[in-house]
Amino acid sequence: MFNILLTRKALTFVNTLRGLRGWKLAKNLMFAGVGLLMLSALYAGFWRLLAYLEGVQLIGPMLSWKLTSMVLLMTFSMVIVSSIIISMSTLYYSFDLKFLFSAPLDLRAIFMDKALETVFYSSWTLVLAILPFVIALGRVKALGAGFYLAYGFLMVPLVLLAGAVGIFFSMLVMYAFPSSKTRDVTWLLGSLSVAFVYVVFRFSKPEQLLRPDSLEIVAQYIQYLQSPTAPYMPSWWVTKAMVAYSAGHWGAFAASAGVLCLAAGALYALIYFVSGRVYMRGFSGAQSSPRFKGGRGTLPEQRLAAAFPALRAYFTLYWKDRLMLARDARYWSQIILIAALIAVYLFSIRQLPLDTPALKSLISFLNVGVAGFVMAAIGLRFTFPAVSLEGSSYWLLKAAPITTAAVLREKLSVSLLPSVLIGTVLISVSNYLLNADLFVSVLSTFTIVVAAVVITVMGIGFGAAFPDFNVENIHQLESSYGGFLYMATSMGYLALLVGTEAWPVQMHFAERFGRYHPWDPRAVAFCAAMFLALNAAALYVPWKIGLRNLEKHEI
Amino acid sequence: MIEIHNLTKVFGSFKAVDGLNLRVEPGEIFGFLGPNGAGKTTTVKILSGIMRPTAGRVSVAGYDLATDPLAAKRAMAYIPDEPFVYPKLTGWEFMRFIGDLYSVPLSDQKKRIPELLELFELAAYSGELLESYSHGMKQKLLIAGVMLRRPKAVLFDEPTVGLDPKSIRRFKSLLADIAREGAAVFMCTHILDMAEKLCHTVGIIYRGRLIARGTVAEVKKMASGAFGPRSLEEVFLELTE
Numbered sequence: 050m051f052n053i054l055l056t057r058k059a060l061t062f063v064n065t066l067r068g069l070r071g072w073k074l075a076k077n078l079m080f081a082g083v084g085l086l087m088l089s090a091l092y093a094g095f096w097r098l099l100a101y102l103e104g105v106q107l108i109g110p111m112l113s114w115k116l117t118s119m120v121l122l123m124t125f126s127m128v129i130v131s132s133i134i135i136s137m138s139t140l141y142y143s144f145d146l147k148f149l150f151s152a153p154l155d156l157r158a159i160f161m162d163k164a165l166e167t168v169f170y171s172s173w174t175l176v177l178a179i180l181p182f183v184i185a186l187g188r189v190k191a192l193g194a195g196f197y198l199a200y201g202f203l204m205v206p207l208v209l210l211a212g213a214v215g216i217f218f219s220m221l222v223m224y225a226f227p228s229s230k231t232r233d234v235t236w237l238l239g240s241l242s243v244a245f246v247y248v249v250f251r252f253s254k255p256e257q258l259l260r261p262d263s264l265e266i267v268a269q270y271i272q273y274l275q276s277p278t279a280p281y282m283p284s285w286w287v288t289k290a291m292v293a294y295s296a297g298h299w300g301a302f303a304a305s306a307g308v309l310c311l312a313a314g315a316l317y318a319l320i321y322f323v324s325g326r327v328y329m330r331g332f333s334g335a336q337s338s339p340r341f342k343g344g345r346g347t348l349p350e351q352r353l354a355a356a357f358p359a360l361r362a363y364f365t366l367y368w369k370d371r372l373m374l375a376r377d378a379r380y381w382s383q384i385i386l387i388a389a390l391i392a393v394y395l396f397s398i399r400q401l402p403l404d405t406p407a408l409k410s411l412i413s414f415l416n417v418g419v420a421g422f423v424m425a426a427i428g429l430r431f432t433f434p435a436v437s438l439e440g441s442s443y444w445l446l447k448a449a450p451i452t453t454a455a456v457l458r459e460k461l462s463v464s465l466l467p468s469v470l471i472g473t474v475l476i477s478v479s480n481y482l483l484n485a486d487l488f489v490s491v492l493s494t495f496t497i498v499v500a501a502v503v504i505t506v507m508g509i510g511f512g513a514a515f516p517d518f519n520v521e522n523i524h525q526l527e528s529s530y531g532g533f534l535y536m537a538t539s540m541g542y543l544a545l546l547v548g549t550e551a552w553p554v555q556m557h558f559a560e561r562f563g564r565y566h567p568w569d570p571r572a573v574a575f576c577a578a579m580f581l582a583l584n585a586a587a588l589y590v591p592w593k594i595g596l597r598n599l600e601k602h603e604i
Numbered sequence: 605m606i607e608i609h610n611l612t613k614v615f616g617s618f619k620a621v622d623g624l625n626l627r628v629e630p631g632e633i634f635g636f637l638g639p640n641g642a643g644k645t646t647t648v649k650i651l652s653g654i655m656r657p658t659a660g661r662v663s664v665a666g667y668d669l670a671t672d673p674l675a676a677k678r679a680m681a682y683i684p685d686e687p688f689v690y691p692k693l694t695g696w697e698f699m700r701f702i703g704d705l706y707s708v709p710l711s712d713q714k715k716r717i718p719e720l721l722e723l724f725e726l727a728a729y730s731g732e733l734l735e736s737y738s739h740g741m742k743q744k745l746l747i748a749g750v751m752l753r754r755p756k757a758v759l760f761d762e763p764t765v766g767l768d769p770k771s772i773r774r775f776k777s778l779l780a781d782i783a784r785e786g787a788a789v790f791m792c793t794h795i796l797d798m799a800e801k802l803c804h805t806v807g808i809i810y811r812g813r814l815i816a817r818g819t820v821a822e823v824k825k826m827a828s829g830a831f832g833p834r835s836l837e838e839v840f841l842e843l844t845e
Binding site: 338340341342343344345347351354355358361362364365369372373376377440441442444445447448449450451452601603604 | 649652653654655656673674675677678682684686688689690692693694696697700701704705706707710730731732733735736
């Protein structure tokens with residue numbers, strides 16, 4: 050039975066590969082190429098870091114293994130959290146589950162099929178992301194090809210274990226509270242967990258690992274390095290096995306790898322056994338919708354629509370979107386992650402070791418680029434998917450007497466204010482923490498407001514240029530080709546934006562340092578013209594392309 | 605009135621609709637018949653404005669869909685074969701949404717929405733999210749949305765799929781009412797018995813081309829070697845073999 054299910058997955062994969070021809074193939078190759086470039090950049094960064102750590106006298110090897118154990122612990126924890134969130138969809142709400150449950154298939158076979166799918170989706174990006182670290186580690190320690198084989202062998206049970214922990218948790222929660230409401234609560238808890246891990250990790254100041262002087266007693270530091278990061282966690286068993294491999298202690302390697310494989314085997318035997326008893330109850334409960342009682346009152350937007358008939362379509366779409374977003378836990382639970390991101394961002398700004406007021410002001414200016422990146426990342430989650438999230442119901446708008454431009458304008462208005470607000474908060478608080486001078490404060494605040502508007506318009510434009518009304522979740526949109534292009538274009542725009550202002554900022558610092566006649570009006574005019582041209586193009590081109598594409602889009 | 609002139613739609617090398625010419629008068633119920641993949645849904649999607657034709661022209665209530673799409677869309681209503689609706693809105697909110705979107709006056713909405721929800725036996729569920737509605741309930745809600753607007757042309761793609769027998773009977777009666785009020789009704793259906801009893805005229809599309817058009821009686825005569833009274837089903841099967 051299980052073979053039939055695996056065959057269907059293999060056929061889907063093969064058919065997808067066969068479908069990659071022409072532009073589709075070129076697009077995917079380009080995507081893969083850029084991904085490879087990013088991994089190479091990560092590798093270069095990790096190699097420099099590990100080479101530095103390894104070179105520290107006496108404690109160098111300990112430092113790099115300590116860092117490895119921390120990276121593996123983070124990976125293990127993140128796979129667990131991802132697995133909890135993803136398993137809620139794959140195990141209980143996948144589009145093919147009704148078909149599978151109606152087929153003469155063993156319940157456990159369906160469960161294991163979906164469990165493996167969950168493990169794959171919750172781990173592949175993380176496994177890929179730490180690959181540059183592991184390659185750099187092997188190279189710095191000159192461990193040879195065998196080390197990578199051993200690592201690959203150890204990673205399989207590690208991600209299987211992490212995935213199984215998440216799946217087991219979801220299964221028990223759905224068994225105890227068999228309702229679709231449980232999914233919303235789990236998503237919320239998942240977001241809270243990720244935010245918590247992220248904030249705690251950053252607030253623990255991991256940079257201290259690289260600054261032994263911050264710990265008062267040397268012996269205490271060495272003891273910290275030698276102690277297991279989390280002795281009962283499978284990630285520590287992997288670290289132990291890797292250390293044993295590098296030292297040629299085959300017995301210790303086999304013992305750690307054995308414990309890992311045994312634990313994975315035991316956990317899968319357990320969930321296989323338990324699923325037969327509890328999976329059905331959870332699945333059945335997930336099919337029932339929670340009771341919801343909406344009122345019949347007139348909404349404020351409806352009153353406004355009655356007062357301003359010319360804006361009727363806008364207010365109608367606005368109240369529809371407002372209600373939809375407020376009722377979709379997948380969406381608003383992400384706000385917790387944004388709050389965590391902002392907190393960590395501002396904390397990192399405060400921790401920057403900057404000595405002079407001029408340097409602080411310079412960093413405040415460059416901070417526009419970093420804050421812009423944060424806003425683009427938030428836009429990728431909220432603004433870019435706005436059009437695609439109309440989903441299968443998009444036909445209602447397409448058949449309605451409203452223009453596509455009106456739909457896009459409404460989507461833009463939903464995202465615009467939060468974007469501008471987040472950007473302004475990031476920059477204003479950063480400027481305050483860095484004690485930036487008045488010129489830089491005003492310039493950076495003005496720039497971030499403009500950047501917020503442009504990045505939001507670009508998000509809607511790219512979302513309309515690459516719509517996908519059949520996606521099951523936002524993550525598929527984020528990792529799509531369109532999402533990638535949106536991020537890449539936003540990065541390019543931010544680099545140019547900071548570039549257009551670099552010259553006037555340089556003149557400002559020249560004035561601060563007392564240079565005579567530092568301001569060149571022609572240069573300022575040139576930069577202002579470049580600034581205007583850049584923003585006009587960044588506003589117009591993606592919007593126009595998106596609008597044209599969506600008008601032509603057939604459903 | 606719905607007018608279609610030389611409508612053609614090509615997907616790659618496949619011609620889904622090939623030079624279709626049709627005219628549905630106000631008050632007429634037109635049944636659009638054809639086997640799976642014949643081009644019915646493509647035609648109705650083009651008429652509704654959610655798909656663009658490769659060639660040809662469509663006008664609804666005198667408005668050309670290419671040059672004046674908003675006026676044409678304002679005058680018509682469309683119900684697809686799959687009743688996709690916003691899952692996080694309630695039935696009541698959805699009706700308000702349709703009313704607002706098509707500029708139905710607020711006073712009319714307040715009066716007609718409760719009546720229509722009652723008529724379609726959805727009043728008890730009107731405060732619940734649409735994600736909890738069955739296929740048939742969503743279909744009924746969409747039909748109620750059409751009734752709220754009083755359009756001049758109505759496009760239905762398999763409208764009775766998922767409806768219970770009682771709702772089908774009510775739907776048939778409503779369809780006759782809509783036509784009596786002067787709307788042109790264009791209905792794709794596989795239920796030949798319903799087409800035979802309900803439609804004033806029918807058309808049969810096969811491999812993108814209209815192969816028969818006329819009243820039910822006229823179409824029945826088109827089949828070769830027609831001896832004695834034959835059902836529309838027999839004629840349909842013969843023509844599309």
